[in-house]
Amino acid sequence: MxxxxxxxxxxxxxxxxxxxxxxxxxxxxxxxxxxxxxxxxxxxxxxxxxxxxxxxxxxxxxxxxxxxxxxxxxxxxxxxxxxxxxxxxxxxxxxKIPEDEYREYVMLQSKSEAVWQEARNKADFSLFQPYLEKLVAYNIKFANYWGYKENIYDALLNNYEPGVTVKTLDEVFPKVRKSLSELLQKIQQSSVKPNTDLLTAHFPKQAQEAFSVEILNRMGYDFDAGRLDDTIHPFEITINLNDVRITTRYDEQDFRMAVFGIIHEAGHALYEQNIDKRLEGTPLASGTSMGIHESQSLFWENFLGRNNVFWESHYDVFKKYAPQHFAQVDLHDFYQAVNEVKPSLIRIEADELTYPLHIMIRYELEKALINGEIEVKDLPQLWNEKMVEYLGVEPPTDKEGVLQDIHWAGGDFGYFPSYALGYMYAAQFKDKMSESIQIDEVIKSGDFAPIRKWLTENIHQYGKMKKPLDILKDVTGEGLNPDYLINYLTSKYREIYKL
Amino acid sequence: MxxxxxxxxxxxxxxxxxxxxxxxxxxxxxxxxxxxxxxxxxxxxxxxxxxxxxxxxxxxxxxxxxxxxxxxxxxxxxxxxxxxxxxxxxxxxxxKIPEDEYREYVMLQSKSEAVWQEARNKADFSLFQPYLEKLVAYNIKFANYWGYKENIYDALLNNYEPGVTVKTLDEVFPKVRKSLSELLQKIQQSSVKPNTDLLTAHFPKQAQEAFSVEILNRMGYDFDAGRLDDTIHPFEITINLNDVRITTRYDEQDFRMAVFGIIHEAGHALYEQNIDKRLEGTPLASGTSMGIHESQSLFWENFLGRNNVFWESHYDVFKKYAPQHFAQVDLHDFYQAVNEVKPSLIRIEADELTYPLHIMIRYELEKALINGEIEVKDLPQLWNEKMVEYLGVEPPTDKEGVLQDIHWAGGDFGYFPSYALGYMYAAQFKDKMSESIQIDEVIKSGDFAPIRKWLTENIHQYGKMKKPLDILKDVTGEGLNPDYLINYLTSKYREIYKL
Known part of the structure; x- marks a missing residue:
């Protein structure tokens, strides 16, 4: 033996x-x-x-x-x-899943994605509906195979954010929603109206890339263990721990897509590049959950990239690469514009304040679907009602509504909450970080290594050696707490909108 | 059952x-x-x-x-x-190879390549010698396992060019050598001295690429089933029959490296792109031999790319992309310069006339090694002696001599002859093609589709369904015949050098 x-x-x-x-x-x-x-x-x-x-x-x-x-x-x-x-x-x-069901499901997934693509292009939900019905049915079946304690949706949530439950989300999300809605209302009544027109000027791709690369170097993204390419839908991908690639899409009329997108993906990439190399070759050699991953990308994108100290200290760097147009744009106006809050239809184009509201709509709908409380056929109407209720805007067609995301077409139920969780985790991490690091001073210095080191020591290095809520607890001493995010957004937007 | x-x-x-x-x-x-x-x-x-x-x-x-x-x-x-x-x-x-020997050999190969790299950098053959001795010993052992009829080297040759034997090569190569040596002697005595200085001018990479892509489109390289990237050592690679990629290296002071290199690699790629798609997924879905493959790359590189009709009809296209400098360069001078014959030390930099002589030196040495007629330790001296004898130049160090090629370090014995065989095949194919196609007229027209179609019908489509000598026989009605190559080179260089 x-x-x-x-x-x-x-x-x-x-x-x-x-x-x-x-x-x-x-x-x-x-x-x-x-x-x-x-x-x-x-x-x-x-x-x-x-x-x-x-x-x-x-x-x-x-x-x-x-x-x-x-x-x-x-x-x-x-x-x-x-x-x-x-x-x-x-x-x-x-x-736990019978082999023939698994095989049928895999085939259904790939077929559904193609059908969803067509349905979206044609803004015709009825094409997609029968597929989505089957996908929901399979997910209910699988959730029952896998088992759960309180709510069937927990079994799906567990695939992306182990430890987080409907109970937790149903406590936290309404609280966040209430605060953000109030804030949003005040913002809409404010006399401050950021002018985003001043952000649009022809900004050649290569110059956008050069500026972004300079920021990436300051963040500590290791180009000897990664690379940056073009794509249609930006992503980070870990081929191995020393080959962590990111991609972006350039809009030469609006630098925001590529610049903030690159910082976001680099946030994911830093996580993966700094996982303990002893984990290479094991299933532990990746970020521990979707939520913790998103906490890293959002940390860099929002808490650094949309931060006033960052732009105060980096606007000159930006102008080195940016078109002549920006020489005339006042820093304050620029900062306001990149932080404009404006309810909109598309999740991935949402500002940082309204973004969590988009997530909550999806969470509530998929939770209700999996619990059999609503039917797939009613989704478009329910979606639109919630959009009006939460954001005050209504999709003209399902293309800008229920058909906008690929997740459900790929059978990913229980994934959406990770985006909002990541945002809350990030705010909690940032608060804790500020106890040992003078974050503003670090940002001003132009070398963000102390921030990266703190994240590596506290989060990155562990890969999947720790579960998400264990990391949160070990780092912050508490569980999921939405107050940090609410406080951050409230204080930031009070200032911007003079509330 | x-x-x-x-x-x-x-x-x-x-x-x-x-x-x-x-x-x-x-x-x-x-x-x-x-x-x-x-x-x-x-x-x-x-x-x-x-x-x-x-x-x-x-x-x-x-x-x-x-x-x-x-x-x-x-x-x-x-x-x-x-x-x-x-x-x-x-x-x-x-x-036929015992498993432990195979494993040791694979390890030896990868180790040897690293040592060869170092030996080459230091121009120190003694570092590489013990590895090369082992590689030769293994190849002798393997050749004996595999078996052969007349010469042990045939067993190795068979891996790259099945059907071709030492007997054939020993008939053909001396004949080629004699003709080329005589021609070379006359060229060196000629009063015509092409001026290659006029080829060197700063030629931006993107412009070189744009010109090359235009030529590739005329050749019919399918960019929807391939792509062109940068690399250090250019190559063609077939990932699948609809994904056949090529690479090149740019020298902004000398367009020849990239432009002729790209045409060469595209010649390989056209072969693979035009293999019958029914062969996909089988071991037949690739070029049938190294020699036939090289016949395709050399056909395009030399018979098209270094051809006078090509430059007469494409010099204006070239000038659209080339730097202003070339506006002053006369077509005739340009054509002479890209066809300069000049014995040199490095195989991959050799002109089309002296290239086969480089191959023959390698063939003779490796044949003697495998037959136990010479020893590895004597290689550097033998190499240099042959260089003087065949080309009239002597490597100052082994870096420009016996250490220049990676082939032996990778255990590839029997590979080198393919380069010269490919050249002879290409000349035979071209002669046959001219019976049914007005090649010059096609080149002038700027759309090379008739040439590509002829090659596809006669060669490409078969993949490995036909052995190399069967293709040669089916297409030309005869076996390997060096006269076509000799005639081509003689007539071309007589004209250029006014012999």
């Missing part, structure tokens, strides 16, 4: 094999979204299908089960121990 | 699995040579190792053997039949 240390070694090798295929698939995904010539896509998709199936097979194999059983309570290596738990979670989640 | 048609299907699926991993590895290789950030390389190399091992295992598995035995004489599908033969060849070649 093999000793535990021999087993440890064999298990690590098995994980490395899974990881090798994961790494290959991830590179293919990056390529599919950035470089591949269009005719090459069809055959490449088959390759992804084949390799993904191999990964799945290894994750649910009897061999995997044998490793888990042998090592779960016996290994003394902490990394292996946590890897076993991670594998066990994946193993159980997958084994 | 499975019927033959069921077996056909299962075999195809098995090949598709192998191909999926091959495709993933190939994309990784493209990325390693073009995009990867440097810190990501180490972990990615492990992934390549793992996936390559999986491919190897599937190629030599008992399951593969069972497919071969069942289908070899039974299948009625021609593609499957040829695939079986291809798999049988790979199976036998690999199975």
């Amino acid at each position: 093999a000793t535990i240390s021999e087993m440890d070694k064999e298990f690590k090798d098995y994980l490395k094999e899974i990881n090798a295929m994961r790494e290959a698939v991830t590179l293919i995904q990056w390529d599919l979204r950035t470089k591949i010539p269009k005719k090459g896509v069809e055959q490449r998709s088959e390759v992804v299908g084949y390799l993904s199936q191999k990964i799945h097979q290894m994750q649910v194999s009897d061999k995997m089960k044998a490793f888990i059983d042998a090592l779960k309570d016996n290994t003394e290596d902490e990394i292996i121990q946590k890897s076993v738990l991670e594998c066990l979670d994946t193993y159980e989640k997958n084994r | 499975a019927t033959i048609s069921e077996m056909d299907k299962e075999f195809k699926d098995y090949l598709k699995e192998i191909n999926a991993m091959r495709e993933a590895v190939t994309l990784i290789q493209w990325d390693l040579r073009t995009k990867i950030p440097k810190k990501g390389v180490e972990q990615r190399s492990e992934v390549v190792g793992y996936l390559s091992q999986k491919i190897h295992q599937m190629q030599v598995s008992d399951k593969m053997k069972a497919f071969i035995d069942a289908l070899k004489d039974n299948t009625e599908d021609e593609i499957i039949q040829k695939s079986v033969l291809e798999c049988l060849d790979t199976y036998e070649k690999n199975r």
Whole structure:
């Protein structure tokens, strides 16, 4: 019989094999979204299908089960121990779903995404409705297979933000909503009206990129362990811990898309680049949850990128790259404009204050769907009603309404709350950080290393060695607390809008 | 028991699995040579190792053997039949080498490449010598495992150019050498001295690329099934038949490197893009041999790119992109300069006339090594002696001599002749093509589609369905015949150098 240390070694090798295929698939995904010539896509998709199936097979194999059983309570290596738990979670989640249902679901997902694309283009929800009904039905089924304590939606939430429940969200979200709604109302009554027209001027792509790269270097994004490319839908992707790539999209009439987008994606990338390298090759070598990940991207995008001290100390840097137009734009007007609050229809174009309201609408609707309280066919109307109620705007068609996000088409229910959670976590982290770091001074200095180091020590390095709520507790000493975000937004926008 | 048609299907699926991993590895290789950030390389190399091992295992598995035995004489599908033969060849070649020797050899290869790199940088052959001795010893061993009829070197040659033997090369090469040496002597005595200085002017990378892309479009390189990137060492790579990428290196002081390099690589790429798509997923979906491949790249690079009719009809196109400097450069002087013949030390920088002489030196040395007629330690001296004898130039150090090529460091013995064979094939194909196509007229027209179509019909479409000498015979009606190349070079350079 093999000793535990021999087993440890064999298990690590098995994980490395899974990881090798994961790494290959991830590179293919990056390529599919950035470089591949269009005719090459069809055959490449088959390759992804084949390799993904191999990964799945290894994750649910009897061999995997044998490793888990042998090592779960016996290994003394902490990394292996946590890897076993991670594998066990994946193993159980997958084994609880009958194989034929899983296969049908995977096919449904890819078909649904294509149909959603068409439905969105045509602003015709009825095309998508039958697919969405099936997707919801499968998710209800799966949630029941996986099990839950209080609310069936918790089983789905657990896939993205383990530990967070409907109970928590239903306490926190209404509180946030109430504060933001009040704030929004005051803002709309304010006499301060930022002029965003002054932000639009022809700003060549290469100059936008050069400015962004300068900021990325100050943040500490390591270009020897990453790269920046163009794409349609920006993303961060971790091929391995020393190859963490980001992408962006340039609008030469509006620098905000690329500049804030790059800072956002670099926030994700810093997290991944600074995970302890000893975790490479294990399932622990990634950010611990969608929410914690989003806390990192939003931290940099909003708390740095939309911060007054940042622009006071970096407006000159910006002007070095920006078109002549900005020489005439006053810093104060500029700062106000990049922080304009204006209820709008599209989530990904929302300002930082109204953004959480978009999330809450989605959360409430998907929670109700999974709980069988509403029907898919009623979604467009319910969506529009909530938009009016929460934001005071109404989508002219479903394209700008219920059809705008890809998440449901991909079967991702329980994902949306992560965006708002990340924002709240970020505010909590920032408050804690300010106890040991003079954040404003660091930003002024132009070298953001102390901020990055604090985030690495407290969050990044652990990868999946810690669960999201454990990180939050270890760092801040408390659980999810929306007050920090509310206070941050209130104080920031009071000043901007002279409330 | 499975019927033959069921077996056909299962075999195809098995090949598709192998191909999926091959495709993933190939994309990784493209990325390693073009995009990867440097810190990501180490972990990615492990992934390549793992996936390559999986491919190897599937190629030599008992399951593969069972497919071969069942289908070899039974299948009625021609593609499957040829695939079986291809798999049988790979199976036998690999199975004949004991597993531990193969593993040691793979490790030796990668170690040797690193040592060669260092030896080359330091111009110190003694560092590389012990590795090269081992590589030669392994290749002798493997050649004996594989077997041969007349000369042990044939067993190695067979890996790159099946059907071609030492006997053939020893008939053909001396003849080529004699003619080229005589021609070279006359050229060196000629009063015509092309002035290559007039080719060097600052030519921005983007403009070089734009001109090259225009030529590629005229050649029919399909950018929807490929792309062009920067790299240090240019190459063509087939990820799948609809994703055939090329790369180049730009020298802004000398457009020749990129422009002729791109045409060369596009010649390889056209071959692969035009292989019958029914072969996708089988081991037949690639060029049939190194020699036939090189015939395609050299056809376009030399017979089109360095041709007088091409420059007469495209010098204006060139000048649209080229710097102002060329407005003053006379077409005739330009044409002479891009065809300057000048013996030099480095193979990859050689002109088209002296290039085959570089190949012959390598062929003679490696043939003698594998036959045990010379020793590795004597290589530097033998190399230099031959350089003086064949080309009249002597390398100042081994860096510009025996250490210049990576091939031997990678264990590639028997590869070099392909370069010269490809050149001879190309001349034979061109002669045949001229019977049905007015090549000069096509070039003048600016749309090279008739040439590409001829190559596709006669060569490209078959992939590995035909062996190299069968293609040659089917197209030209004869075997390898150096006269076409000799005649082409003689007539071209007589005119240029007024001999």
